[in-house]
Amino acid sequence: MAKELKLMKGNEAIARAMIASGTDGYFGYPITPQSEVMETLMAEKPWETTGMVVLQAESELASINMVYGGAATGKKVATSSSSPGISLMCEGLTYLAGAEIPCVVMNAMRGGPGLGTIQPAQSDYFQSTKGGGHGDYQLYVMAPASVQEMYDFVFDAWDIAFKYRNPVLILTDGAIGQCMEKCYTRDYVPRWTDEERREKAPWGTWGKPANRERNIITSLELESSRQEVFNQKLQKKYAQMKEEEVRYEMLNCDDADYIFVAYGTSSRICMKSMEIARAKGLKVGLLRPITLYPFPSKQVAELAKKAKGMLCVEMSAGQMVEDVKLAANCQIPIEHYGRFGGIIPTPEEVLEAMEQKIIK
Amino acid sequence: MANDIVKPENLVYTKTKVLTDNVMHYCPGCGHGTAHRIIAEVIDEMGIQDKTVGVSPVGCSVLAYNYFDVDFQEAAHGRAPAVATAIKRLNPDTFVFTYQGDGDLAAIGTAETIHAANRGENIVMVFINNGIYGMTGGQMAPTTLVGMKSATTPYGRRVDLNGYPLRITELLATLPGTYYVTRQSVHTPANVRKAKAAVRKAFEVQRDKKGLAFVEIVSSCNSGWKMTPVQANKWMEENMFPNYPLGDIKVDGKIAEGIDANRLVVSAPLTVKQ
Numbered sequence: 001m002a003k004e005l006k007l008m009k010g011n012e013a014i015a016r017a018m019i020a021s022g023t024d025g026y027f028g029y030p031i032t033p034q035s036e037v038m039e040t041l042m043a044e045k046p047w048e049t050t051g052m053v054v055l056q057a058e059s060e061l062a063s064i065n066m067v068y069g070g071a072a073t074g075k076k077v078a079t080s081s082s083s084p085g086i087s088l089m090c091e092g093l094t095y096l097a098g099a100e101i102p103c104v105v106m107n108a109m110r111g112g113p114g115l116g117t118i119q120p121a122q123s124d125y126f127q128s129t130k131g132g133g134h135g136d137y138q139l140y141v142m143a144p145a146s147v148q149e150m151y152d153f154v155f156d157a158w159d160i161a162f163k164y165r166n167p168v169l170i171l172t173d174g175a176i177g178q179c180m181e182k183c184y185t186r187d188y189v190p191r192w193t194d195e196e197r198r199e200k201a202p203w204g205t206w207g208k209p210a211n212r213e214r215n216i217i218t219s220l221e222l223e224s225s226r227q228e229v230f231n232q233k234l235q236k237k238y239a240q241m242k243e244e245e246v247r248y249e250m251l252n253c254d255d256a257d258y259i260f261v262a263y264g265t266s267s268r269i270c271m272k273s274m275e276i277a278r279a280k281g282l283k284v285g286l287l288r289p290i291t292l293y294p295f296p297s298k299q300v301a302e303l304a305k306k307a308k309g310m311l312c313v314e315m316s317a318g319q320m321v322e323d324v325k326l327a328a329n330c331q332i333p334i335e336h337y338g339r340f341g342g343i344i345p346t347p348e349e350v351l352e353a354m355e356q357k358i359i360k
Numbered sequence: 361m362a363n364d365i366v367k368p369e370n371l372v373y374t375k376t377k378v379l380t381d382n383v384m385h386y387c388p389g390c391g392h393g394t395a396h397r398i399i400a401e402v403i404d405e406m407g408i409q410d411k412t413v414g415v416s417p418v419g420c421s422v423l424a425y426n427y428f429d430v431d432f433q434e435a436a437h438g439r440a441p442a443v444a445t446a447i448k449r450l451n452p453d454t455f456v457f458t459y460q461g462d463g464d465l466a467a468i469g470t471a472e473t474i475h476a477a478n479r480g481e482n483i484v485m486v487f488i489n490n491g492i493y494g495m496t497g498g499q500m501a502p503t504t505l506v507g508m509k510s511a512t513t514p515y516g517r518r519v520d521l522n523g524y525p526l527r528i529t530e531l532l533a534t535l536p537g538t539y540y541v542t543r544q545s546v547h548t549p550a551n552v553r554k555a556k557a558a559v560r561k562a563f564e565v566q567r568d569k570k571g572l573a574f575v576e577i578v579s580s581c582n583s584g585w586k587m588t589p590v591q592a593n594k595w596m597e598e599n600m601f602p603n604y605p606l607g608d609i610k611v612d613g614k615i616a617e618g619i620d621a622n623r624l625v626v627s628a629p630l631t632v633k634q
């Protein structure tokens with residue numbers, strides 16, 4: 001399929017981008033609000049065109065471990081779910097990170113805790129960026145704010161995943177997953193040939209030819225001194241991500257006195273709030289973190305030198321705000337405004353919060 | 361020692377090249393080492409070393425990748441059948457086997473086990489049933505017999521307290537996705553030969569793309585059972601085999617001749633000898 005302009009849902013964009021980006025396998029389990037990912041894949045039958053394998057697993061425990069098995073053979077394997085399913089996947093995610101297996105996982109966040117609601121939320125920020133599973137590991141976390149980014153980020157995610165041998169999480173929410181927007185599709189990237197796989201994933205376990213040592217995929221190391229060295233290696237990798245892979249967008253920040261910090265759906269709301277504010281003569285800007293890990297801390301710190309205050313807007317009780325505060329290091333007032341449980345705030349109430357909490 | 365007799369022409373038996381030279385960590389007397397060996401021999405004899413991918417989850421055999429000279433994945437507790445499912449589906453030309461204990465396969469991984477079998481995944485599952493959690497120090501397993509003592513059933517397993525032992529192999533035989541289901545042991549040379557033939561058959565089922573092949577090996581855990589290796593083998597014959605009868609249960613996709621249908625549907629609680 002060549003470049004085209006199409007109207008599609010965010011979830012559909014993820015599925016179509018998986019096929020177009022040369023993904024080898026998808027394993028999933030239905031959960032609202034992202035079931036359209038697997039539904040689109042099953043309707044598209046990519047196994048008849050690109051050869052991509054698609055399988056409905058018996059649970060998220062199984063699907064993330066299918067990702068583990070398949071991706072550990074050096075293939076591009078992905079899954080998607082929503083908050084309760086991602087909680088089940090956290091065991092698998094720490095094993096994937098611990099065994100250094102590249103893969104792509106999408107979370108269309110819904111309101112929690114527990115079964116919560118099927119409406120959109122952003123309350124899995126901590127789970128996504130601070131662990132979720134056990135141990136000192138990090139996922140590379142990207143937060144799309146449009147259907148187009150849902151599509152494009154799948155391609156970028158594969159590059160990062162294989163560059164760092166690390167799982168990538170595309171952290172979105174039910175609103176972006178469900179909304180329909182126009183989206184430019186891309187030319188298909190063919191799936192890797194066996195030769196390309198050998199080159200790009202020489203560590204993969206697909207059967208040991210006579211001329212190489214066996215490849216072992218494991219996260220086990222019983223000898224503490226070696227386990228510490230391995231952890232240091234992981235930390236070096238994460239430090240390199242912080243140096244080289246931070247992504248963000250700044251809108252109207254050059255002259256801004258007051259800055260919204262928001263990602264995903266919240267950033268879309270803040271764009272409108274900013275427009276209303278500017279029309280009122282208020283110098284308001286927006287910093288939109290695109291990577292939540294690594295977090296654009298340097299950018300926050302820079303902005304904190306010249307702005308008078310920041311309002312962090314999240315569909316949560318206040319999670320990312322902790323990273324913003326850490327980065328700003330008490331230079332200026334930082335406040336949080338949040339709705340949760342599946343409520344999306346209006347641009348007007350967000351601006352009002354800025355006026356009351358920051359501008360005063 | 362008459363070292364002069366150690367000559368190539370006098371050689372009658374060697375270690376298969378599919379096992380590495382690493383010293384095994386298993387307790388002396390344990391069945392794991394023998395089970396490894398017969399699998400490795402089959403891989404060697406079928407000439408599929410370059411196409412085989414093994415999966416072992418946690419349990420005493422978590423370090424199996426140190427011993428098999430094939431590409432290998434270590435999996436989370438219970439998840440090997442899901443892991444193997446994807447390896448095989450994405451790499452249909454490989455030979456994929458899982459190697460799992462009873463706690464792994466029949467407790468924490470029951471869902472993955474049943475669904476991989478029911479989908480008829482074209483993989484080999486080797487199930488080491490020693491009736492106990494060996495690795496964590498001998499706690500009750502789903503296959504622990506009624507009356508059997510373990511670290512968490514110090515007075516013996518009781519149905520009212522602990523529920524019934526699970527004969528998961530019989531259960532799997534009733535699923536349409538399994539093509540070959542058998543129960544073996546490796547405690548005597550004759551049984552080792554039979555078990556090896558069963559493993560060979562299982563890999564051939566995979567080669568011929570017939571569905572899931574399942575080989576249970578009833579094995580002793582003399583450390584966990586707190587017995588000498590010899591006592592453990594005797595105890596296994598007297599207590600485990602009557603409850604976990606050896607032999608083929610399903611062959612060529614059909615329940616094997618002579619298998620009492622009742623064994624597959626209803627069974628009395630599996631109990632130690634009174």
Ligand SMILES: Cc1ncc(C[n+]2csc(CCOP(=O)(O)OP(=O)(O)O)c2C)c(N)n1
Pocket residue numbers: 418419420421437460461462463464465488490492493494495496501581
């Ligand atoms: C999620 C999780 N829970 C518990 C454990 C601890 N654990 C390790 S091995 C094991 C039991 C293994 O028993 P079995 O599968 O029968 O293997 P065996 O050691 O007897 O060969 C347990 C409970 C773990 N590693 N992971």
Ligand code: SF4
Pocket residue numbers: 385386387389390391392420490494495580581582583584
């Ligand atoms: S604890 Fe039991 S199963 Fe584990 S190595 Fe020792 S004898 Fe074997």
Ligand SMILES: [Mg+2]
Pocket residue numbers: 461462463488489490491492493494501
């Ligand atoms: Mg056991």
